[in-house]
Amino acid sequence: MEVFVALTISVLFAIGVFQLLRRNLIRSAIGMAIVSNAINLFLLAAGAYRGEVAAYANQVGQRSDALPQALILTAIVISMGGFAVVLSMLYVLSVRYKTSDSDEVKGLTH
Amino acid sequence: MLALPIIACLIGASAGAAFTFIPRVRSIPSHALGWLLAVAPASAFTAIVLHVPQITAGDALTWRIPWLPALGVEFAFYLDGLSALFGLIITGIGALVLIYAGYYFAPKHADKRATGGSHAAALHGKPSLHTTAHQTNAHFFLYVLLFMTSMLGLVLAGDVITLFLFWEGTSITSFLLIAYKTKDEEARSGAFKALFVTGGGGIALLAGLLFAAAISGSTDLMTILSNGDALRSSPWYPVMLGLIAFGAFTKSAQAPFHFWLPKAMAAPTPASAYLHSATMVKAGVYLLARLHPTLGNTPLWFWLLIVTGGTTMLLGAIIGLRQSDLKGMLAYSTVSQLGALTMLIGEEAPTAFKALAIGILAHALYKGALFMVAGIVDHETGTRDLRRLGNLWRVMPWTFLICGIAALSMAGLPPLFGFLAKETLLAAELEEVLPRLTRIVLPAVTVLTGALMLAQAASLALDTFVTRPGVGWPAARHDSEDGRAHYALHAHEPPAGMLLGPAALAALSLIITAFRPEIVVGLLASAATAAYGAPVKVALDLFHGINLPLILSSTAIALGIVLFTLRSPIRSIPNARALNMNLIYDGVLRVLDRAADIATRTQAGRIRIYLAVILTAFFALVIAFGGLWRVFDGAALANLSRRLFDEPFSTQTALRAFGLILAVAASFVSVIIRRDLLAIIALGSSGLAIAVVIALEPSPDVALVQAVVDTLTLVVLVLALSRLPHAQRRRAEELNDSGIQKWNALLAVAGGALVTALCLYAFGSRPRTSLVTPYYEQNAKPLTGAADIVGAIVVDFRGFDTMIEITVFSVAGIGVFSLLRYAMKKRETAGLPAEGEIESNLAASSQRPLPPTISGIDGGRTSPFIRALGYVALLLAFILAVVQMVYGHDQPGDGFTAGVTLSLGIGFWYVVFGYDEAKQRLRFLRPGLLIGAGILTVMAGSTAPTFLGGGFFSPFDFGAALGLPLPEGFYISTSFLFELAICLAVLGAATLIIDTLGHPERDLE
Structure with missing residues (x-):
């Protein structure tokens, strides 16, 4: 399973990088979201325990590792905020350069 | 309190800032502002004077506060004879310059200036420097006071880092003052040139000082001064000395870095008088004199300073005589004088340091006065061209008198201070300790320089005030005859306050030697002692009997008179282009521009290319330093395969695999699908699939957040998409990036492979027990009440x-x-x-x-x-x-x-x-x-x-x-x-x- 998870993360990462490098800026934004998904999965998989029950104090059995979960929680929130800023920058670029093609976004305009 | 003088200047600068930026007080007349602000340097002057008795008694005062204690750097001040001499020159001349500048910038009587001034300006081919009545020049005072603070800090610094800080401060304020007439192209380029040269020297100086600090073990000036033997015997000594000397030479306009100083004359004349003759350009001399006891007395030091200083001295004097601009001539004679001072520091004899102390003070006094006189002449006639000026003594007798005294001092004639300076200079060069060759070459060079200086001094005083106007003026341009009569008629004595500065300085040149030498003897002796490192006796007697220096001096005077009569033919010799450092400077700038062009060309201007470069570099770094080869280590592989096969098959595992496949598939769809909206929906599905995987961890909290955030992301993306114009979106969707896709895919696959290795390594080698999690598990309920x-x-x-x-x-x-x-x-x-x-x-x-x-x-x-x-x-x-x-x-x-x-x-x-x-x-x-x-x-x-x-x-x-x-x-x-x-x-x-x-x-x- 772990090899499979590792492969999944890599494929997600590769897809994200590919999307990130495309000319269409909407796709670049999508790529960013995919890369952060891949990284969150990595954090989750890096947990020390293979959980059988959720990380609640009143549960009996091997709990899943709470620490990476808390980290992912924070990461999700922050990447959501960053994502919103990226999208509004996309809109600003669209107003300034009248395009969402990253190759046409160059030079300084007023 | 050693910081008092600096604090006084800072308060003055703050007041200057207030007058610059607060509209209500801006309307104060400029001469009143000059008098008011002069209080700051005057009180600083008093504060230093009060310390003089202690200093002449042989004490050195220190005052320090910790600044960067972790680095051992202190904000330290140090006052001995050398610092006090410079400090008094800075604050004393500073006060006079501020008063003078107040009148210099005062609006003129419109009737007089309207005709003569503009006419003169038109003839001169330069914009008039005079300002209209409503313009404020308070920021000039601000800059000068800021400079004064920096300069004072420089000479009082007791720590090399403090010293460097103030050193740079003087470069920057000098830049601001040279470029004061911001609309003047020449002023801007001159300012940049000065900053380029002195700023470059500043960086070298910092490096050199850090060497010295590293070898002696402290940035404290006292420690460095007392570690002379360690510094001189260090293998780094030549490098350190080279760097420090480079800094000092650029600042003090030594050949071949002298070329910025004449260009700095674009500054308003009060600034030229103050920065570019009396104080700032002497910072390099100060630094060399300060470090002489610890770095000096080696053959390298001797030859470096003697050759550079001697060359500069002669070169400045020769080029100076060829100038027809008043300020240009003064600038080159300053270069020459700075060369003489540098040369003196190279000589290992008490007389040399006596000559140094006398030379510093004498030069500051007469050159400051002459610059201010040049400003007055320019102010009153609208021109500084020696070929056009003349006969002004009839209308400006007092100015002529002051100019005459100062010029006599510059010419080195008795009974002025300048005579004494030249006599001691010659005496120092004849010292027995010097090598035989230099004992012949240096006096010869000095006699020639002295003659040239005398010719210049005579030209300054006589061509401006006495000779018939138009000497040397080409006949073809004689149509200006009428105009010249014009200035002569309209020019008259400046206000008394404007004469105060030059008068005081010229008077001191006379009084010190002729009447009251005792007021400065003690100070000069302690300054020379500090620079030499051993006691130096200073006596200011004018006549020592008929001796070799006196004979040489007389020779110089005779030769100077001959040169003066030949000044017009000398000026008309065409310039030798090879001598011109400005050409080299321009070449350096051109090379820099070319390099910048090439560097710019590597900037493709395409965001995705930058991103690709960043990612490639990042991957390369991970490969190079990540230690990923350990994945293929036998133990790790065995561990990994055990974990892989140990896992019992369960429904949960199957579900997780399904979720992961779903996530990958949905993400892949977002790549290949054409419409952006559908790609966004695919992204949403991928995120939800990941929420499923997280839920199966089992981790309900995170899964919940992932699900809602994914939905919110989707909503926000759709909203953002709907804001983009429809046509633009279509255009972006149809973008043909087949040309780059190959490379992107390659980079993506490389990244994927790297992450695979990284994941396998991480998963295979991580511990199976956490150090932190058990603590949370045990304490969550009892400590926070949360299950x-x-x-x-x-x-x-x-x-x-x-x-x-x-x-x-x-x-x-x-x-x-x-x-x-x-x-x-x-x-x-x-x-x-x-x-x-x-x-x-x-x-x-x-x-x-x-x-x-x-x-x-x-x-x-x-x-x-x-x-x-x-x-x-x-x-x-x-x-x-x-x-x-x-x-x-x-x-x-x-x-x-x-x-x-x-x-x-x-x-x-x-x-x-x-x-x-x-x-x-x-x-x-x-x-x-x-x-x-x-x-x-x-x-x-x-x-x-x-x-x-x-x-x-x-x-x-x-x-x-x-x-x-x-x-x-x-x-x-x-x-x-x-x-x-x-x-x-x-x-x-x-x-x-x-x-x-x-x-x-x-x-x-």
């Missing part, structure tokens, strides 16, 4: 982290808001029809009447069923949010989920009812207020326990403390307040994002 361990970590164990996290999220919301507002303003100014700003819309739309036809997001009508669903959804979201907050510590769900859930309900309203109606119905929703309330709540909730016996962020049950009857399982505790705060802040930020992104784009298409 939900993840929730306990987020709002309690790592509460501070979470507080910052929601602040970041809120800031992101505000960032989106301001970016979009900016973009909308941009659209307005771009000529597109304005649609009103968001913030006015926030208020206005709540009062606007409902549109006649209620419409959804794209103008289409929504069915009553969907509308009813909207009401229900928001209500349900609200209930859900409350439940999640109240019971979140024992159940899945937390404040963040609650906030996002509510935001989603609100987002749904925007979709169902359309922007205007949603806005109208939700007018109670104030995003800014919610964010503020959220962050304030978290701060209050986390601070409150400190007053109730706990600590900052420690858990506390307010409900129990107040004895409130609450339902079972619900506690008003710090965690609850935290959840509430997160919910409020997230709701605020998310609605702000939805609201601004969902703002209709009626004008597009």
